[in-house]
Amino acid sequence: MDQLSVLLTHYSRLLMIRVDFKCLASTTDNKYLSVFMRKLVVCLKKQYRCLVGYTWVREQVEDKAPHYHTALFLNGHKVNHPSSIIKRIMSMIEDQQTLNVYIPKNCYYPILRHCERSQQAAIYRLSYLAKHITKGNRPRQTKDYQTSRHRQA
Template sequence: MAAQQDTYDSILEHIPKSIPFVYKNKVWRLLNSAGGHDKKIMRTIIDKLDIMHSYYAEVLTSQFILFPPKVPYNNQIISEFFTTLIPYLKRHYIDNAPAIQLGRISYLWVREQSTSDKPHYHCVLWLNEDKINSSYRILTLTKQLWCEQFGGTLSMPDNNYYISKRLQADSGVSLQEVICRLSYLAKNATKGCHSSKIKRYGASKLKNKSKSEQAPYKNNKKV
């Protein structure tokens, strides 16, 4: 465990103000936030990434921000969007082949509002990295759907995608980096500017693949 923790610390040297978060007997490093983190959101982020890794040895994490066309009194618009988005991506995604099967897709969104008169949503998609070279085409299709059919706007962060490997492949280094970056979404700040009856976050309901069905790693390579 000590050697593994040293590796975690080494990849976070560029993030000097990180804090520990213990979940399922593992210590993860999170970005420091003055208001702390929502533990339920943080656990959901870790669980959803872990579930995707039960299906795929390497997972692509893609981030974007959605701005609704008007003030939503609940999260119905975002729920309807993701219900529409997943089959839309599977139907329209093309990358060097006329019809790539994207496989399973997972997602998470968090609702935020600070000084603006309406909230925005930080969103994450998790996809099979073996089928996707970058998130550009995915985000282009996502933006197209959101803007044209839902009337909102979409922002793409400069560093909007990361790749992680299963824990056995690199001792958790890539997982730690992704979880640390995504911990920004779990910060408590900017999440209290709405009724307590409105959910702070939502996520897909994809469940774990059984361990006996998971593709193994040998010498850090997929087999």
């Protein structure tokens, strides 16, 4: 939620997009997702010429491969629908063999700086990422979550 607030100091409109990823093999670290997210953020920054915020959380059940719930935040003046970004993610996923992608229903939220209702809807959706169950089932040095680190304008 911190990155949501920070990015609203940069842009009066944001578009939040929810995307889920699953590792195709069991792993003790977050390397596959970290590398993918780094490439995706660079690509989106270049395409839209704006800050790209993100957050992801790792979940893992027992001995199964981890999965990740992510949220992307982009300038809502430049992006008002997720279709082109989802196409980009799908094409990038095809090029590698480490992750699967799932696009949840109602995957995007337009957020306005001066509209508490739009912010609350996005925060409610993000609250699912904060659930405690299935977290912590990882090696000690592996993170449960990560966010972009943008600062207020």
